[in-house]
Amino acid sequence: MTERVGVYVCHCGSNIAGTVDVVGVANWAAEKLGRQGVIIAREYKFMCSSLGQELIEKDIKELGLTRVVVAACSPHLHEKTFRTAAKNAGLNPYLVELASIREQVSWVHSDKAVATAKAKAVVSGAVARVIENRPLEEIKVPINPNTLVVGGGIAGIQSALEIANAGFHVYLVEREPSIGGHMAQFDKTFPTLDCSACILTPRMVEAGTHPNITLLTWSEVTNVAGYVGNFHVTIKKKARFINEELCTGCGICQEKCPKKVIDDVYEAGLGYRKAVYTPFAQAVPNFPVMDKENCTYFIKGTCKACEKFCPTGAIDFNQQDEMLHIDVGNIVLATGYDLFDARRVSNYGYGRLPNVFTSLEFERLSNAAGPTSGNIVLRDGKTTPKSVGIIHCVGSRDKNFNNYCSVICCMQGLKFAHLVHERTGATVYNFYIDMRTAYKAYDEFYQRVLEEGTLFVRGKVAEVTDAARNEREKGRLIIQCEDTLAGKQRRIPVDMVILSSGLQPRADAKEVGKLFGISCSMDGWFTEKHPKLDPVATMTEGIYIVGCAQGPKDIPSSVAQGAAASARVLDKILQKEVALEPIKASVNQALCSGCRICNGLCPFNAITFIEDDKVTSINPALCQGCGTCVAACPAGAISGTGFSNEQIIAQIDGLMMKQLVIDN
Amino acid sequence: MNKYLLYPGCSMDSSAKAYMESLNSIVEPLNLHLEEIEDWNCCGATEYLGINLIPAYSLIARNLALAAKQTSDTRTVVAPCSACYLNLAKADYYMQERPTLGAKVNEALAAGGLEYKAGTLDVRHLIDVLVYDVGLDAIRKAVTHPLSGLKVVPYMGCMLPRPDYQHRWSDHEHPTELDDLLRALGADVIDYPLTTSCCGGHMTQIGPETAFELIHRLVSDADERGAQMMVTVCPMCQMNIDAYQNEMNHFFGTDFHMPILFFTQLMGLAFGKEPGEVGIGVELVSSRNALAHIGVEVPVTQEPAVPRKKDEGLSMPRRWTKHEGKKEAVK
Numbered sequence: 001m002t003e004r005v006g007v008y009v010c011h012c013g014s015n016i017a018g019t020v021d022v023v024g025v026a027n028w029a030a031e032k033l034g035r036q037g038v039i040i041a042r043e044y045k046f047m048c049s050s051l052g053q054e055l056i057e058k059d060i061k062e063l064g065l066t067r068v069v070v071a072a073c074s075p076h077l078h079e080k081t082f083r084t085a086a087k088n089a090g091l092n093p094y095l096v097e098l099a100s101i102r103e104q105v106s107w108v109h110s111d112k113a114v115a116t117a118k119a120k121a122v123v124s125g126a127v128a129r130v131i132e133n134r135p136l137e138e139i140k141v142p143i144n145p146n147t148l149v150v151g152g153g154i155a156g157i158q159s160a161l162e163i164a165n166a167g168f169h170v171y172l173v174e175r176e177p178s179i180g181g182h183m184a185q186f187d188k189t190f191p192t193l194d195c196s197a198c199i200l201t202p203r204m205v206e207a208g209t210h211p212n213i214t215l216l217t218w219s220e221v222t223n224v225a226g227y228v229g230n231f232h233v234t235i236k237k238k239a240r241f242i243n244e245e246l247c248t249g250c251g252i253c254q255e256k257c258p259k260k261v262i263d264d265v266y267e268a269g270l271g272y273r274k275a276v277y278t279p280f281a282q283a284v285p286n287f288p289v290m291d292k293e294n295c296t297y298f299i300k301g302t303c304k305a306c307e308k309f310c311p312t313g314a315i316d317f318n319q320q321d322e323m324l325h326i327d328v329g330n331i332v333l334a335t336g337y338d339l340f341d342a343r344r345v346s347n348y349g350y351g352r353l354p355n356v357f358t359s360l361e362f363e364r365l366s367n368a369a370g371p372t373s374g375n376i377v378l379r380d381g382k383t384t385p386k387s388v389g390i391i392h393c394v395g396s397r398d399k400n401f402n403n404y405c406s407v408i409c410c411m412q413g414l415k416f417a418h419l420v421h422e423r424t425g426a427t428v429y430n431f432y433i434d435m436r437t438a439y440k441a442y443d444e445f446y447q448r449v450l451e452e453g454t455l456f457v458r459g460k461v462a463e464v465t466d467a468a469r470n471e472r473e474k475g476r477l478i479i480q481c482e483d484t485l486a487g488k489q490r491r492i493p494v495d496m497v498i499l500s501s502g503l504q505p506r507a508d509a510k511e512v513g514k515l516f517g518i519s520c521s522m523d524g525w526f527t528e529k530h531p532k533l534d535p536v537a538t539m540t541e542g543i544y545i546v547g548c549a550q551g552p553k554d555i556p557s558s559v560a561q562g563a564a565a566s567a568r569v570l571d572k573i574l575q576k577e578v579a580l581e582p583i584k585a586s587v588n589q590a591l592c593s594g595c596r597i598c599n600g601l602c603p604f605n606a607i608t609f610i611e612d613d614k615v616t617s618i619n620p621a622l623c624q625g626c627g628t629c630v631a632a633c634p635a636g637a638i639s640g641t642g643f644s645n646e647q648i649i650a651q652i653d654g655l656m657m658k659q660l661v662i663d664n
Numbered sequence: 665m666n667k668y669l670l671y672p673g674c675s676m677d678s679s680a681k682a683y684m685e686s687l688n689s690i691v692e693p694l695n696l697h698l699e700e701i702e703d704w705n706c707c708g709a710t711e712y713l714g715i716n717l718i719p720a721y722s723l724i725a726r727n728l729a730l731a732a733k734q735t736s737d738t739r740t741v742v743a744p745c746s747a748c749y750l751n752l753a754k755a756d757y758y759m760q761e762r763p764t765l766g767a768k769v770n771e772a773l774a775a776g777g778l779e780y781k782a783g784t785l786d787v788r789h790l791i792d793v794l795v796y797d798v799g800l801d802a803i804r805k806a807v808t809h810p811l812s813g814l815k816v817v818p819y820m821g822c823m824l825p826r827p828d829y830q831h832r833w834s835d836h837e838h839p840t841e842l843d844d845l846l847r848a849l850g851a852d853v854i855d856y857p858l859t860t861s862c863c864g865g866h867m868t869q870i871g872p873e874t875a876f877e878l879i880h881r882l883v884s885d886a887d888e889r890g891a892q893m894m895v896t897v898c899p900m901c902q903m904n905i906d907a908y909q910n911e912m913n914h915f916f917g918t919d920f921h922m923p924i925l926f927f928t929q930l931m932g933l934a935f936g937k938e939p940g941e942v943g944i945g946v947e948l949v950s951s952r953n954a955l956a957h958i959g960v961e962v963p964v965t966q967e968p969a970v971p972r973k974k975d976e977g978l979s980m981p982r983r984w985t986k987h988e989g990k991k992e993a994v995k
Contacts, residue, residue: 347837352855463837467857467885 003131005037006065007123008056010047010072012102019106021116025071028120029127036127036654039063048078053085060089067130071099071123092135094582094642099126121655128654132647136582141621143229144329145573148173150221153181154200154555155547156334157207158562159569164212166570171326172207173235174217176265178283179204181336185266185360187367187374189555190415191445197369201282208284216324218289224516225605227624228542229329229578239319241276241290246314249286253306253315254278261294268360271371276306280369290315330542330569333526334562335512337503337548340395340402347463348394348499354379355477356464356497359412366419376424378496385495387427388420389479391461396502397433404523406502407552410436413500414446417454428454429492431461431481439556457492459484464497503552516543517603525551536565541578544568583625583642589615591637598629598638666797667738669731669785670698673748673899674706680745680899682943686928687744687790689942693806693935694798698742701731707751710823710865710900721765722772724755728787729773729780744790744928746823746898753787757829789824791897791927792832795841800848808936810850814958817856817891818842819882819905819924821898825860836860842927846895849934854889858882863904876912879905883912883922892954894924902926906948923951933960 007029011017022043030041040063044052047070059065068091070082075098083093101119109115145168149160152174160170172179183189184204186196207213216237223234259275266279273279275295278288296303297317307315342350342358350356355378357365368374377384390413396406410432417428435456437443450456459482468474469491476493483490505524506512513520518538519527526545529537536544544565547558572578585606594614599607606622607629609615618629618638630640639645676684691698704727712720731741743749759766759782766782773779794803820842825833833839837860846853861882864875882905886894896902905924913920925947932942939945939955939962952962 346835349857352838352857465857467881468888469881469884 003037003066004039004064005033005067005069005127005130006056006059006063007033007038007041007069007071007127008047008052009041009043009101009123010052010070011043011045012072012106013046016072016102016106019109019112019115020101020119021112024116025101025119025123029123033124033127036124037067037131038127039065047072048081053081056082056085057089060086060091065091066095067133068096069099069123069126069130070096071101071119071126073102074098074100074104094136095130095133097126097130097133099123121657124657125651125654129647129651132644132650134641134644136641138579139582139620140577140579141229142577143572143575144231144327145169146171146326146328147330147332147569147573148221148231148233148326148328149332149334151181151334151336151547151549152176152179152207152215152217153334153336153547153558154183154203155336155549155558155562156181156332157203158559159332159334159546159566160207160213161203161210162563162566163569164207164210166566167212168570168573169212169214171214171216171233171235171328173219173221174215175220176279177218177240177277177287177289178279178285179207179215179217180280180282180284182360183555184280184282185268185367186363187370188415188419190411191441193415193418197282201284204282204284215285217285219324221515222323224331225622226327227580227604227622228540228572230621231328231331231542233326233328233331235324235326237322237324239292239321240287241292241295241315241317241319242287243314243316243319244285244287246312247287248312248314249278249288250311251278251288252309252311253288256305256309258303258305259294259296261291267371268358268364270361270364330544330572331516332544332546332562332565332569333512333516333518333549334545334547335506335509335549337552338506340406340502340504342394342499342501344401345394345398345499348391348461348497349464349466349477350499353464353466353477353497355385355495356499358499358501359409359416360501362416362498366416366423374423376420383495384424385420385426386424387429387494388424388496388498389429389431389464389477389492389494390416390498390500391464391479392430392432392500393460394499394501395504402502402504402523404552405436407436408554409500409502411442411445411554413498414449414454416498416500417449418452421449421452421454426495429479429494430454430456431479432456432458433460439554457481457483457485457490468493503548506549509549516540518543518545525549536561536568542572581625581642583640584620584623585618585625585627585630585638585640586620587616587618588637588639589613589617591635592616593635593637595634597634598632601628601632603628666695666793667697667699668740668742668788668793669734669738670700671704671707671727671731671741671743671748671752672700673743673745674709675745675899675903679903680926682946683744683899683902683926683928684943686926686932686937686942689932689937690928690935694794694802696798699734699738701727701734701741703730707748709747709751713751713754717765718768718772721755721759721769724751725759725769725773725780726776726778728752728756728785729778732780732784733778739784740786740788740793742788742790742793744897745900746789746821747900749787749789750823753829756782756785756787786830788832789897791824791841791845795845800844803845803931804848807849807934809934811846811930811934811958812850813852814930814954815852815854815890815892816846816895816930817854817886817889817893818846818859818927819856819886819894819896819901820859821896821901822860822862823900824897842895842897845927846930849930851895851930854886854891856886856889856891858885863898863901864908865900865904868904868908872908872911873915875904875908876915879908879912880916880918883909883920884918886922887920891922892957893951894922895927895930896924897927909949921949921953923947923949923954925951939963 009026011022026041026043086096087093099122105119147170149156149172160172164170189196219237222236225232253276254274257274257276260272263273276288276290292298364370395401437446461481463480473493479492517540521527528535546561546565592615604624606619630638708720708723825836825839843853864878867875929942
């Protein structure tokens with residue numbers, strides 16, 4: 001049977017028509033591709049509009065089209081739109097092909113003649129290919145209503161609570177002993193100066209006691225298998241050496257533990273904890289964790305002070321790491337950020353000059369529950385600074401380190417200026433490149449800090465040094481900087497320097513991305529599905545990203561994203577089942593030689609080897625249709641539906657205009 | 665065995681003779697083999713590249729071409745002088761990065777029957793080779809007379825770590841190679857924040873006031889931190905701080921006495937060489953007192969300079985300089 005093909009060329013306003021002779025392409029297709037089965041070719045201003053779609057639907061019904069080619073944007077954007085239109089008109093949606101003449105043609109070329117010629121070739125390829133397309137049926141699978149949230153910072157907590165409150169079960173996994181994330185380290189939050197703990201701890205407690213939330217702290221996800229609706233996740237619950245059933249969280253073990261350790265995580269290296277510890281008083285859960293590397297018993301085989309004093313006998317030195325296997329339908333990643341290592345900007349002297357602090361150190365310094373009980377003092381632990389310099393953009397907006405803006409640093413610098421001013425009366429200098437105080441009530445806070453008398457110097461700081469040039473500078477830190485508003489070099493001696501270090505992706509973000517099957521941007525942040533219209537979804541169905549894992553953001557945005565992802569998850573759960581693309585690979589076992597080359601390549605573990613028959617088999621439920629095995633098979637025994645060898649060869653022939661050459 | 669092609673550079677023959685002598689003294693204990701590039705010429709120092717690019721690059725590239733021709737079983741060129749190192753590295757880098765420049769330079773080289781394909785050689789500084797090839801362990805093993813008690817500031821100078829074309833240094837603002845090496849010799853190394861600040865370069869010739877200011881910063885900070893001497897890797901730094909210290913003192917009315925030696929001289933001492941063998945005693949600001957702290961006696965090889973006549977009358981007006989002269993004229 002010869003197929004009846006309709007070709008629809010979109011102007012996309014001037015996006016395509018500006019560079020491609022759209023009318024010419026449509027006329028050419030009608031005239032030249034007739035022998036290939038094209039019976040109608042039309043052009044329209046916006047094919048994706050309802051009028052454009054109706055045009056296609058009408059032709060399918062009236063002209064009896066059996067195949068449709070839409071020459072428009074990338075399939076990422078509108079493949080679904082046109083497949084749905086075909087379905088509405090009674091045509092199998094997999095008999096529609098998109099020819100990408102926007103992303104691959106008009107946006108990347110400027111010469112109209114060249115672009116038009118290339119658009120014709122792309123259309124010709126799509127026509128040749130669509131003829132080889134076969135009708136496919138979507139696969140429907142039920143959705144597991146449980147959700148996994150990875151990361152217990154404010155974004156993860158928010159996301160977990162929203163889903164749990166809607167009545168569905170959530171597993172909240174956190175790597176550290178307590179949930180709370182970076183927000184738990186702060187004293188005040190900008191711009192309202194709310195106490196960070198006061199607004200965060202009720203949420204933490206709610207998450208810790210919610211009947212629909214299983215809290216797994218001191219745990220890490222080690223493996224993820226499956227697909228949307230049916231993920232199988234393995235979680236390593238690290239040994240706490242505390243029996244959670246018996247522990248009451250009284251804290252006697254911490255009190256009695258003789259081993260003091262510098263706390264690099266919660267106290268940012270400024271304070272101490274014990275070898276058995278909860279990171280802070282309001283920790284959720286309140287069970288302590290034993291740090292095996294530093295515990296005297298684990299090092300020397302003797303001590304056990306905690307065990308002697310524990311009133312409930314909850315200490316268990318024999319506890320082992322536990323592997324938990326759970327099934328979930330959706331996954332939300334809220335893995336947060338790492339602070340940029342200020343040591344890398346060696347000219348600012350962090351790590352060399354004692355009174356240079358990072359932003360996180362200052363958060364602890366100013367925190368009433370911190371190592372100095374909120375007294376802002378120099379590294380000697382007692383002297384109050386008389387002047388403080390706050391340097392913005394450390395490691396951010398700097399092509400030597402990170403190109404991007406870390407978003408929070410300007411407001412954070414203003415908050416620090418306010419706190420220093422309020423508590424010490426010191427003179428405060430803010431060194432900034434540009435002041436970025438967008439969003440609600442932020443600029444008002446800037447005005448307030450200006451009125452308080454904080455001094456602002458616009459210019460990038462060249463160096464912080466203790467090499468004095470005169471008596472006034474002796475024994476102080478000198479900030480050398482170009483004041484671009486005054487148009488001159490300045491040397492400003494201060495007692496304390498705070499570096500507003502930027503945010504950067506977690507050190508293991510790439511591995512975590514790989515584990516969950518999602519990608520990272522050039523800078524290392526997780527990539528969202530669409531930067532504007534789909535900021536919490538990823539290219540992998542069923543995996544969502546929220547908070548700073550997706551890019552630098554402040555608390556309100558992190559909370560908003562946490563809630564947004566939950567809405568998406570609930571939408572999936574309430575649909576009860578999910579349609580999977582029928583793009584799958586299958587093995588023609590008559591051709592399979594059993595070489596097993598494909599066996600190790602499958603990223604989804606969908607391939608198994610049948611020992612008895614010495615052939616390979618693919619589990620269609622696990623196969624994601626990536627095509628790796630299809631390309632690798634030396635015998636050509638594996639073929640992918642929707643991407644069969646016949647389709648690909650036909651498309652290449654079409655692109656090369658093989659048929660037209662023969663015709664002429 | 666560590667084998668290298670040596671590009672000594674002009675200063676090693678004259679103002680930095682002590683550097684060459686001390687380098688020769690450590691070659692044997694560290695099992696270094698340095699093969700001098702035959703018929704090498706001046707690298708153009710800091711000035712020529714600012715005047716005329718193609719001839720300047722050709723002047724430098726001639727040395728690279730000769731070295732490449734000479735290559736036997738090494739492709740590494742070692743330059744002990746920071747300016748030479750920077751120029752050689754720069755030519756090698758830009759001839760590759762800018763093919764037109766590379767072609768023009770090769771056209772010039774062809775007149776002398778030479779050719780250089782950029783990237784065929786590794787251009788490295790002496791201290792880079794000592795720290796990363798020979799290694800601190802081997803250096804530590806060769807030390808027979810540790811310099812313990814000698815308080816030194818490590819002064820790398822500005823030309824060595826920046827711009828770092830081949831990513832050779834630990835850091836661009838505060839490289840620690842010299843610190844580590846001096847520590848390996850047993851010296852008390854003082855953290856010196858100005859380690860990569862400029863010594864004034866050729867400003868001593870064309871704008872002495874600027875140079876005096878820069879030298880003053882370096883010397884006064886080293887003095888403030890309790891250093892007995894400065895240690896450098898660069899002939900120009902050594903000369904500026906040594907030869908112009910007296911004038912700088914005169915200019916500012918200060919009285920600093922801060923000797924500056926090459927790191928190889930201290931290596932020689934630590935390896936048990938006599939001060940005379942490593943060129944100690946020819947510096948203008950004598951290191952005699954500083955070295956006495958660690959029991960090294962520097963024999964008097966020269967008549968001490970005649971001390972400046974003490975001013976007995978009223979102070980003199982400030983020295984006339986070209987710069988101020990111009991100002992006067994405008995008035």
